[in-house]
Each structure stands twice: as C-alpha cells, then as structure tokens.
Amino acid sequence: MTAILSARDLRREFVTKRPLFGAPTVVRAVDGVSLDIAAGETFAIVGESGCGKSTLARLLLRLIDPTGGEVWYDGEDLAHLPADRMRALRRDLQFIFQDPFSSLNPQMSVGALIEEPMRAHGIGTPAERRARVADLLSRVGLRPEHADRYPHEFSGGQRQRIGIARALASGPKVLIGDEPVSALDVSIQAQVVNLLEDLKDEFGLTLVIIAHDLAVIRHMATRVAVMYLGEVVELAPAADLYAAPKHPYTETLLAAIPVAAWGARPARTLVEGDPPNPIAPPPGCRFHPRCPYATDICRTERPVLTDAGEGRSVACHRAAELSLAGLDGAEPGRSPAAAARFALYARAMAGDPDKTNDPETGQTQPRQTGD
Numbered sequence: 001m002t003a004i005l006s007a008r009d010l011r012r013e014f015v016t017k018r019p020l021f022g023a024p025t026v027v028r029a030v031d032g033v034s035l036d037i038a039a040g041e042t043f044a045i046v047g048e049s050g051c052g053k054s055t056l057a058r059l060l061l062r063l064i065d066p067t068g069g070e071v072w073y074d075g076e077d078l079a080h081l082p083a084d085r086m087r088a089l090r091r092d093l094q095f096i097f098q099d100p101f102s103s104l105n106p107q108m109s110v111g112a113l114i115e116e117p118m119r120a121h122g123i124g125t126p127a128e129r130r131a132r133v134a135d136l137l138s139r140v141g142l143r144p145e146h147a148d149r150y151p152h153e154f155s156g157g158q159r160q161r162i163g164i165a166r167a168l169a170s171g172p173k174v175l176i177g178d179e180p181v182s183a184l185d186v187s188i189q190a191q192v193v194n195l196l197e198d199l200k201d202e203f204g205l206t207l208v209i210i211a212h213d214l215a216v217i218r219h220m221a222t223r224v225a226v227m228y229l230g231e232v233v234e235l236a237p238a239a240d241l242y243a244a245p246k247h248p249y250t251e252t253l254l255a256a257i258p259v260a261a262w263g264a265r266p267a268r269t270l271v272e273g274d275p276p277n278p279i280a281p282p283p284g285c286r287f288h289p290r291c292p293y294a295t296d297i298c299r300t301e302r303p304v305l306t307d308a309g310e311g312r313s314v315a316c317h318r319a320a321e322l323s324l325a326g327l328d329g330a331e332p333g334r335s336p337a338a339a340a341r342f343a344l345y346a347r348a349m350a351g352d353p354d355k356t357n358d359p360e361t362g363q364t365q366p367r368q369t370g371d
C-alpha cells in the first residue's frame, strides 16, 4: 500500500477553564491515533458524536495544530511545517464541511466562491478561472449560469455541490469530508454520496469521509476506522468489517444500521450504559462499561490496536475468541441469522449482562460469545 496521508501517534487535547472555580478540564479528543490512508482509496472514519473524528479530520489537514504526533503527506510532516509551506500544500488537501448553510459566505456569488481557492493559489488567468468554474459547476451537477447566483438561492443539496466544486477548484489530491451529507435531507444524501464517488474516479482523488454511523459510507468506503473516545478501536477493509466485525463497539454500530434501504427509518442506537465521558475516560478498555463481553482484564488493561491479519487491526482483549454479528451481506436487510443475533445483542445491552432471551423461542439462554 502506498500511503498518501499518515498519522503517527496523533494527539489533540482541549483544555477548558471552569467559569468560576475548580481546576481546568482536559479533553483528550484525539488520543494517540496512527493510521495510513492509501492513495486512491475512500477511507471512512466512523464513531459516535464526541469520539474525536472531526478533530482527527482537522488535524489531518492541519486546520488545527496537534498537541503531539505527526501527520505525513508527500514526505513532509504537516504537524511541524511552517505556515507558508502549509498554505502552499493546501492546494493538495481540501476539506468539505458538514453544513452547507454556514460554510459558504452568503455575500459572495457562487462563481466567486468557487474561484477563490484558485486565486489564493495563483492558478490560471481570470478567463481560465471562469472557464474552470463553469466546468466544475457542470461536473457537480449544476449549470454554468449558476455562477452568478448567491448561496441562499440554492437548496441544501445544491449548496453542498457548490462546496464540493469549491473544494475541487485547486485541483486537490486528497478531499476530507466531515459528515458531508449528514445535514442534508435523507433523500438527497445518496445523490451526494454518488457524486463524491464519481468525482473521486474522475479526478483520481483520495477521499476521507467522516461519518457518525456505518450506514452512510457502506457502499463507498474502501476501508473503515472505527473511533471510540479518541482512539481507533478497529480498522479494516470495509467489506470485512461489515461482514464480520472484530470489536464489540463496531458490532453495536452495525446493529444501528436501518434494515431497510436509504431513509426508510432513522438508525437506532443500541449502545446502552453510561455515555462516554472524554474528560474522565474509564480505566482499562474505554468501551468496557458498555460492552456485554467485558471481563476482568477489560476493566484494568487498556488494549492496544493490534494487527489481526488480512489488513485488519483491533483493540480488544477478546477479539480472537469472540464471533460477532455482521450484516452477512444481506440486501436490502439482514439475513434472519444476523437479525436474530442483533435481537439477542440489543436485549443484552438493555438488561441482564449475562443472560438473554432467544428471540425465536423466548427461552433464557447464555449469550453466545463465539461460534
């Protein structure tokens, strides 16, 4: 694998002062993340709100400075580059924001918004830039004459297309999208996902997509990194991860995927127990208070992300012995076997940690932790 972008033990803390009294609190938003993103892949970073994925995305493009660690792009450590060199490299590394309403300056015409990155990097003559704006508008499914209009004249999906055209304007090699479709109507999300996939092929891009659940990126991701409380807990080729997760947290994220096709109903969250507190993460495995498979070692020893073979890594003491429920490749829903296992799992999460009811017979039985 040729890595185009790599993180090495990347860290970012936020220190927040209490308003009147008390010690400042420290949030370890990203706490020692190492990963390699291959040229030309679609790499997804997934996890619940607050797990640090937006912070990681911003660190990867040095939109914010790290507290520690390195970010390597094309032989240079972005984390320690002087500002002027970093500005030059931004031509290669672009960001698509989550909210197409607040991320576009309402005072600027669409043409000026898309042209701005080209001007900033001294690309082309004014006439060449205008021609490129028209071309980019067509490529994202809008019309060249839209260049003279203003963002408020467009729908959310169209604004996100404008944001994508703007991100493409400087001819980047890597595009990072921070939940690029989650602010859009569900009916529009698939269209924008499809557009990103088409543009990736057309422009030879590497895509990094941040998502809070595994549904959105299911059909586009090449590999997936699952984050929990500032750490990557599982990293795997997408098809393998969906078919057979190795970390219990990944299993819960898979269980939250709506069974029916796009938008039929919102995803449920099956992760019960105390919500994660990034200020005071639990000892041992950070997921253990919510994990139905936790044993003593999970409460005391922090598992490290370990090579699990076949391009997979997992941070779970019990990864080798557990056999967790995947989606079994069923379309549009899960197979009956996977559905039954998810039902068992949901009950285990909601109640008795050691026993659960068989969804078909209603009999109480020990939960299965291996096949």
Ligand SMILES: Nc1ncnc2c1ncn2[C@@H]1O[C@H](COP(=O)(O)OP(=O)(O)OP(=O)(O)O)[C@@H](O)[C@H]1O
Pocket (backbone or CB within 6 Å): 014, 015, 016, 027, 028, 029, 047, 048, 049, 050, 051, 052, 053, 054, 055, 056, 212, 278
């Ligand atoms: N500027 C900041 N100051 C203080 N704390 C911050 C700041 N930015 C993020 N955090 C904290 O860092 C943690 C990770 O936040 P981050 O936004 O990266 O998570 P996320 O997984 O992207 O969540 P979301 O999907 O809600 O954006 C959270 O606890 C958040 O409150």
